Amino acid sequence: MQQTNFYQSINGIFAVGAANGADAWQQDRGLAYGHGLFETMRYQGALVPLRERHVKRLCSDAAVLGISLDRAIVDSHLGQFIEVLAAQKVEAGVIKILATAGNGGRGYQSPEIMAPQIICQYSSFDAEQASDQRELGIKLWRCAYRLPSNTVLAGIKHLNRLDQVLARSEWSSSEFADGIMLDAHDSIIEATSANIFVRTAQGWVTPSLEQAGVAGVMRALLIEHLFLNQNLSVSINPVLANDLEQALELFVCNSVRGIIPVTHIAGVGTLSGIDISIGDQTRMLQSALGKLYPCYL
């Protein structure tokens, strides 16, 4: 398909534009196909906890999608963005980085020379609510929607997130802070916007993300450092609904909110009406995380 001419209308308003002009965001492959990725980060006092992990993950996962991102450039955009926020006296919030494959290509075919688009966005954040959640725990909705299996895309925080949108649409009550998602084989994978760790009589386990799910940066910090530092072991294995019914402790985690204990799971079918206490080991892990990054206290 040649694109010598390009016209468009947005919500009925006609516009003539160049096919690859700076105004042609409607042709960005991020919008057209979800050809891109994102990171959601905590921002506090001109710092981003786990910044290096976020930038590293974004760039290495981008390569799987054929998008070549330079770590130094991404980190420099983020650094400049943080500087401006700090100069504007912005104290705390959330920073999201979107990296897309940019414009061009012929249909699904990527352009030979890709010009990725890197967008940094700040939005405010209810830190008090997150603090309450860490203290008191949250309730999870057990989503009926199932995550599909995809070994190529599993683990990547890409822009194809209809699974999460559809799962999140199952409940509207603010009683449930997040939803728990299973795959088609009744394995627990993750929450819609957090990873999951559970302690059973066999010890701590977090779901394997070989088939589905997003491999979160906070999850990696927990596996690689926090558990070890507390002399606790954790395994990465399939987790079945039955394991949650036997849960001694359960928490979700992400890099915006930290470690959030789960006290209840509700929903239709299996895994409905489960109550769980907040355990000592969860408190130890929260405390260890707070020592590294006080914004998660």
Add this chain to the structure above:
Amino acid sequence: MQQTNFYQSINGIFAVGAANGADAWQQDRGLAYGHGLFETMRYQGALVPLRERHVKRLCSDAAVLGISLDRAIVDSHLGQFIEVLAAQKVEAGVIKILATAGNGGRGYQSPEIMAPQIICQYSSFDAEQASDQRELGIKLWRCAYRLPSNTVLAGIKHLNRLDQVLARSEWSSSEFADGIMLDAHDSIIEATSANIFVRTAQGWVTPSLEQAGVAGVMRALLIEHLFLNQNLSVSINPVLANDLEQALELFVCNSVRGIIPVTHIAGVGTLSGIDISIGDQTRMLQSALGKLYPCYL
């Protein structure tokens, strides 16, 4: 997550904007999550073949994604767009309609009141190449990438198209006009941008799209009208790689290019190196389609 303040940078250029301002396209749920759909249509002489089917499918599939689209409004935007193209003496090309869930919501949660964004885009089109393809046939690449199973999203032309992007990245030679995609169970599903029909000794069959794939408008026209009009029968059933190896006739179809015979499949593993002749029944169907819409002749 509250969004009382919003800042962003695009490729390193800082900008302050309102969270829901008209300039905040970077917050559109279509970009953020692929929360939207699209149609790709042929435009010829101020007409869009299958226009009613395209608009109807867009609106009914949008409802599955929680997006409420008014058919009359979408059709009116399309109609106005066609009028302006015609006034600009644009003779032929492709029109794409994107419909997204618009801005707003809290993370994956959709806003209570959704303001969908409807974008019409025109781009030129190599009609001569398509005509040659219909006459001479095309070669397909057999993609190694497998389509995941998802009964909720199967059939819908949504904006989560990383599957097609990754499959399309497997070959770069222009020798292959499209690629053939299988699911994890070795069932043939579709081409990256077209549906598939195959004639074996048992007759014509097109793959069931209950688990994966896009239910194309041209496919529907073929199933509902063109086969019947030619006194041919066609079934919708799982199609296995073995069925293609026994193919007597094979074609792909979409509403941009019409009915394109396939003469060869190449690639690694099964289904590599298959040659197929262009058969009389394919020619009959092409001719019947051309009578309805001469742009596909």
